Amino acid sequence: MSDTVTFKIKRQNTAESSPYWENFVIPYIPNSNVISCLMDIQTKPENSKGEKVAPVVWESNCLEEVCGSCTMVINGKVHQACSALIDKLEKPITLEPMSKFPVIRDLIVDRSRMFEALKKVQAWVTADGYHDLGPGDRESQSIQEVAYKLSECMTCGCCVEACPQYTQKNNFLGAAAISQARLFNMHHTGKNITDQRLDTLMQEGGISDCGNAQNCVEVCPKSIPLTESIAEIGRQVSGKIWRNIFKA
Amino acid sequence: MSKQRVIVVGGGLAGLAAAMKIAELGTSVLLVSFQPVKRSHSVCAQGGINGAVNIKGEGDSPDIHFYDTVKGGDFLANQPLCKDMCHHAPYIINLMDRLGVTFNRTPEGNLDFRRFGGTLYHRTAFAGATTGQQLLYALDEQVRHFEVQGIVEKMEWHEYLGAVLNNDGRCVGAVIHNLRTGEIMALKGDAVILATGGPGLVYGRSTNSMVCTGTATTSAYLQGAKYGNGEFIQIHPSAIPGRDKLRLMSESARGEGGRIWVPRKAGDSRSPKDIPEKERFYFLEERYPLYGNLVPRDVGAREIYDICVNEGLGVKGEMKVYLDLTHHTPEFLDRRLGGILETYEKFTGVDPRVEPMEIFPAVHYSMGGIWTDYTPTSDGLIDYQSPNNQMTSITGLYAAGEADYQYHGGNRLGANSLLSCIYTGLMMSPGVINYIKNLPEAAEDHPQKVFDDATTQWQERFSDINKMNGSENPYSLHRELAEQMITNVLIVRQNINLEATLDKINEFESRWKNITCLDTTDWSNPVPSFINQLWNMIQLSKVITKGALMRDEFRGSHYKPEFDLKQPDDFKPETYLEFEKQKSAGNLNGSAFDQQHLAYMKRFAENNEKWLKTTIAEYKNGTSGSEGGPEISYEDVDTSLISPRPRKYN
Numbered sequence: 083m084s085d086t087v088t089f090k091i092k093r094q095n096t097a098e099s100s101p102y103w104e105n106f107v108i109p110y111i112p113n114s115n116v117i118s119c120l121m122d123i124q125t126k127p128e129n130s131k132g133e134k135v136a137p138v139v140w141e142s143n144c145l146e147e148v149c150g151s152c153t154m155v156i157n158g159k160v161h162q163a164c165s166a167l168i169d170k171l172e173k174p175i176t177l178e179p180m181s182k183f184p185v186i187r188d189l190i191v192d193r194s195r196m197f198e199a200l201k202k203v204q205a206w207v208t209a210d211g212y213h214d215l216g217p218g219d220r221e222s223q224s225i226q227e228v229a230y231k232l233s234e235c236m237t238c239g240c241c242v243e244a245c246p247q248y249t250q251k252n253n254f255l256g257a258a259a260i261s262q263a264r265l266f267n268m269h270h271t272g273k274n275i276t277d278q279r280l281d282t283l284m285q286e287g288g289i290s291d292c293g294n295a296q297n298c299v300e301v302c303p304k305s306i307p308l309t310e311s312i313a314e315i316g317r318q319v320s321g322k323i324w325r326n327i328f329k330a
Numbered sequence: 331m332s333k334q335r336v337i338v339v340g341g342g343l344a345g346l347a348a349a350m351k352i353a354e355l356g357t358s359v360l361l362v363s364f365q366p367v368k369r370s371h372s373v374c375a376q377g378g379i380n381g382a383v384n385i386k387g388e389g390d391s392p393d394i395h396f397y398d399t400v401k402g403g404d405f406l407a408n409q410p411l412c413k414d415m416c417h418h419a420p421y422i423i424n425l426m427d428r429l430g431v432t433f434n435r436t437p438e439g440n441l442d443f444r445r446f447g448g449t450l451y452h453r454t455a456f457a458g459a460t461t462g463q464q465l466l467y468a469l470d471e472q473v474r475h476f477e478v479q480g481i482v483e484k485m486e487w488h489e490y491l492g493a494v495l496n497n498d499g500r501c502v503g504a505v506i507h508n509l510r511t512g513e514i515m516a517l518k519g520d521a522v523i524l525a526t527g528g529p530g531l532v533y534g535r536s537t538n539s540m541v542c543t544g545t546a547t548t549s550a551y552l553q554g555a556k557y558g559n560g561e562f563i564q565i566h567p568s569a570i571p572g573r574d575k576l577r578l579m580s581e582s583a584r585g586e587g588g589r590i591w592v593p594r595k596a597g598d599s600r601s602p603k604d605i606p607e608k609e610r611f612y613f614l615e616e617r618y619p620l621y622g623n624l625v626p627r628d629v630g631a632r633e634i635y636d637i638c639v640n641e642g643l644g645v646k647g648e649m650k651v652y653l654d655l656t657h658h659t660p661e662f663l664d665r666r667l668g669g670i671l672e673t674y675e676k677f678t679g680v681d682p683r684v685e686p687m688e689i690f691p692a693v694h695y696s697m698g699g700i701w702t703d704y705t706p707t708s709d710g711l712i713d714y715q716s717p718n719n720q721m722t723s724i725t726g727l728y729a730a731g732e733a734d735y736q737y738h739g740g741n742r743l744g745a746n747s748l749l750s751c752i753y754t755g756l757m758m759s760p761g762v763i764n765y766i767k768n769l770p771e772a773a774e775d776h777p778q779k780v781f782d783d784a785t786t787q788w789q790e791r792f793s794d795i796n797k798m799n800g801s802e803n804p805y806s807l808h809r810e811l812a813e814q815m816i817t818n819v820l821i822v823r824q825n826i827n828l829e830a831t832l833d834k835i836n837e838f839e840s841r842w843k844n845i846t847c848l849d850t851t852d853w854s855n856p857v858p859s860f861i862n863q864l865w866n867m868i869q870l871s872k873v874i875t876k877g878a879l880m881r882d883e884f885r886g887s888h889y890k891p892e893f894d895l896k897q898p899d900d901f902k903p904e905t906y907l908e909f910e911k912q913k914s915a916g917n918l919n920g921s922a923f924d925q926q927h928l929a930y931m932k933r934f935a936e937n938n939e940k941w942l943k944t945t946i947a948e949y950k951n952g953t954s955g956s957e958g959g960p961e962i963s964y965e966d967v968d969t970s971l972i973s974p975r976p977r978k979y980n
Contacts, residue, residue: 096853111573115677118574124805127848136849137805139856141365143539145575146673148463149369164574165676186510187854197366201478206471207430212354212756218427220439227665230432230458233467234669237368269430 088174150238199259241298261311332774337519341367344731345525346469347755375462377582378454381419403739501726516781534812536693558735559698561877567630569692576692717765740886800844
């Protein structure tokens with residue numbers, strides 16, 4: 083085992099400037115993840131040529147794969163940097179920012195489009211107020227298990243990074259937002275605005291933009307059944323189209 | 331009066347609950363957050379949220395929850411707040427259910443509840459093992475709805491630097507730092523709520539997220555706000571070692587039957603599965619037959635320390651013990667604990683459904699925080715209309731959630747943090763609105779100079795940081811600070827080490843001035859921000875360490891062996907109530923008690939007389955051979971509802 087690890091990192095100083103690659107060689111420590119290696123670079127910010135450079139900039143928070151912050155492209159695959167253990171990665175290790183979002187700096191991208199998509203699909207329950215209105219409805223264990231899985235989505239961006247249909251030039255809502263629409267359409271009171279959600283999903287950028295590549299479900303770090311969600315929303319949209327035809 | 335608004339800093343459970351409630355009551359909210367609020371540290375909370383709903387028909391009630399909370403905190407919490415919180419807990423769980431949280435269910439479809447530490451009841455509602463994440467998402471969704479309606483405005487990627495104070499010392503806004511452009515600006519707000527979480531990063535690696543530097547609350551302290559009970563830092567018994575952070579292994583693993591053990595033979599090198607039952611030491615079950623593996627966290631952490639350090643029985647001679655779930659079926663474990671078992675497997679490569687986990691204690695939570703006020707009613711609950719609730723000692727500056735010092739006393743019970751965060755956010759909101767409605771003038775009507783001066787002060791501060799060109803690396807200096815704190819201000823505290831640590835911290839403070847600002851560009855540059863955070867972490871470490879040095883007793887998470895009152899093994903806490911009764915009636919009959927018990931009770935009463943008090947730290951310039959530091963005083967605790975008595979869990 084080598085006593086150092088080389089990282090090839092795609093860097094970019096500002097949103098407008100051109101990207102460039104920079105290599106860093108750091109001491110190998112067993113059981114490290116990518117984040118702890120980036121932290122090591124902070125304590126000695128020198129590239130492989132021995133030049134002092136600005137420390138690499140990345141986004142992270144929880145470091146246990148529940149916040150979604152530290153998503154990046156590691157050896158060509160989109161993943162959270164916290165749960166990427168270097169002992170399981172081919173060396174040298176390459177790190178790149180996600181390609182489907184505007185780069186802010188180095189490994190930080192702007193994922194606000196994903197949060198805007200949650201607004202568009204109205205991913206919330208409409209409440210009469212936050213005072214004491216007693217308990218909510220009872221729910222079966224089997225439905226809870228489906229809903230719980232969907233509600234683990236941390237808006238990390240893996241699904242849309244892997245999606246061939248999601249580009250910086252179009253306005254596809256993406257698998258994460260479609261799956262959230264399914265979650266709220268199955269909730270006792272969340273379903274009261276199912277029609278509005280489906281209206282959005284029937285428009286440009288909605289369900290019909292999915293090309294059925296099924297990459298999303300393969301890269302989801304939480305194993306959320308995204309293709310099932312897309313299929314379910316597809317059925318709901320078809321149903322609504324038929325209802326509209328008969329109403330007309 | 332001009333249009334008014336409230337600035338909420340922090341988008342975890344407390345901040346979002348406050349934003350949501352204030353928006354519901356019709357007042358505009360500006361929500362400032364270091365990052366997208368959906369990524370806040372509350373997502374890390376795993377096991378659940380407490381509320382005495384009594385679904386299991388065990389006779390649980392909010393009053394028992396209140397008692398467990400106060401006892402768990404070793405009587406250091408102000409009781410009306412705890413009582414009000416526990417009485418509102420069932421409502422809060424119902425509310426979160428209505429808002430779409432995917433709580434686990436019983437076969438009949440009711441909310442399911444599990445056991446947690448420090449109680450004998452099934453009182454913890456849970457959504458798998460990612461309850462904090464699920465609660466946070468539900469609040470995030472409500473706030474997003476208000477954002478669409480224009481009542482809440484979000485400023486993500488902004489860091490709070492300090493409060494804007496007017497000539498009367500009243501808070502009229504906040505200075506914030508745009509983490510993308512580097513711009514520093516003052517925002518006008520009629521009240522500012524700090525819901526900025528805890529300070530785990532003072533200890534470097536902890537179970538906390540990377541944003542948990544305590545910078546915002548420390549800034550309030552440096553501006554004159556009182557800081558309460560700083561020395562009370564919770565060490566969670568079960569975490570997974572890691573180089574970048576110590577990942578939490580939820581107490582719910584034990585709530586669902588997980589058993590803690592070590593091999594009876596020191597240095598036993600066999601695989602845990604090869605060690606037969608009779609050669610395993612289930613030390614918590616043996617020492618605490620009643621609570622077993624579900625003793626409160628302070629007790630659990632101390633016992634693990636004792637087993638590993640004093641008895642030398644740690645797994646493979648290290649500071650580690652086994653947490654064993656392998657007696658359950660994988661199906662049961664996946665349904666009830668899925669998230670955390672995946673985390674363990676992902677980060678260690680070992681499947682906890684098959685092999686016992688190796689865990690150890692780690693810094694987890696700060697019971698201490700910014701001092702906040704409250705107004706009780708005559709029946710020992712809280713007057714929701716009072717503007718004093720959750721207000722710091724700076725008028726108009728509020729604190730909520732882990733950022734404040736209330737609710738948990740000397741030790742927090744598991745699954746009470748999610749409760750206290752949502753509770754404070756909701757509870758304080760009517761009072762905050764009453765406060766701003768009765769102000770003589772709106773923040774908007776203040777002279778611009780008040781805001782410009784505050785902006786200039788912080789711009790100069792950051793300009794100075796950018797010019798720093800010494801030889802110290804700020805990230806390495808942070809590691810050194812953390813090492814000191816981990817070594818000397820953790821589970822077992824000794825005055826001689828605490829004194830040495832204070833000297834060391836002053837040395838770090840001098841070395842801070844010799845830092846080099848590694849990156850001086852003005853776009854999305856975290857370095858100047860981190861250097862400022864490090865300064866605040868150094869200041870807060872003084873509050874924690876000095877508070878610990880001065881508190882010569884053993885209470886809750888603050889353990890000084892030198893001052894252990896040595897409770898006799900056969901002592902029953904009820905005896906103390908009789909002792910107190912006789913004593914206060916002036917007819918103490920010494921011969922009615924076992925003499926050892928009597929001597930212990932006298933020690934206990936004397937100790938409470940002296941130390942059953944809130945530690946208050948106030949920043950003073952140029953004290954104790956440094957730039958400035960905490961001056962410590964003590965304040966009485968409201969124990970009017972449950973009389974203090976010795977804790978016992980066996």
